[in-house]
Amino acid sequence: MERSRPQTNRWDDLAADWCPVARAMSVIGDRWTLLIVRDCFLGKSRFDQFQTSLGVTRHILSDRLKRLVEAGVLERNPYSQKPLRYDYQLTDKGRDFAPALVGLKDWGKRHMPIRKPAAG
Amino acid sequence: MERSRPQTNRWDDLAADWCPVARAMSVIGDRWTLLIVRDCFLGKSRFDQFQTSLGVTRHILSDRLKRLVEAGVLERNPYSQKPLRYDYQLTDKGRDFAPALVGLKDWGKRHMPIRKPAAG
DNA sequence: GAAGGTAGGTTCCTTTTCTGAACGGAGGGT
């Protein structure tokens, strides 16, 4: 189960930063992680729900969920025994993301109108 | 001056999302962008200041600053004429990031203790 | 007036990460 990662892990660099914002970015500093957390707040909890909602590749989703569990933001729990299946639930640490998420939501709502995809 | 970017631009995908958090991520959805904004709040404004503070490569810093200006979060202004030099200042849109940034700071402060780098 | 320094980038090559699509495993339904 050992994930071998390259030596130069850019996520870990930020985890040692003096600034709490930088340390927060060591968890959510990529395109998808925060959106997974958002989906959890919206009641989603299963792999395929995230995958469908976000359109992220299964590969990366798997990695991000592992990181979030490792970071203590999500918990991986079995929700079915006979076909053994797990889902992901916010921990207290994850739920404490609410204010930051609301801050980002408000900013996006005020300053980022929906840009149409570049379809002809 | 035309920056040619590949067709599959993941930043733009999020800009068309229904969710304001996702649209916010279309601007700050990477490791560095939000930290540049943070540095601006801390009074930094020049290329080399960001570079020294963040340790990001000049290549990427240059790209992120351009994106932030394009997105209307920062303004690029000349601060010296004879050696023509520019710096980067927060716009109103950028300053409106404060609540989200504070939310992230609080979360990081509460939940992310400084992790020592893996030095022997 | 050449040598070296400063500020703000750009260019080039290598390393790392992400995507896209296929595959796997463990069970369920018919």
Next chain:
DNA sequence: ACCCTCCGTTCAGAAAAGGAACCTACCTTC
């Protein structure tokens, strides 16, 4: 037996990031 669901993993190729060197324009020192 065969296909379906869910939760992933694997692999090749594309994109992005890292690292170091280089460039431009001006200024200072010799």
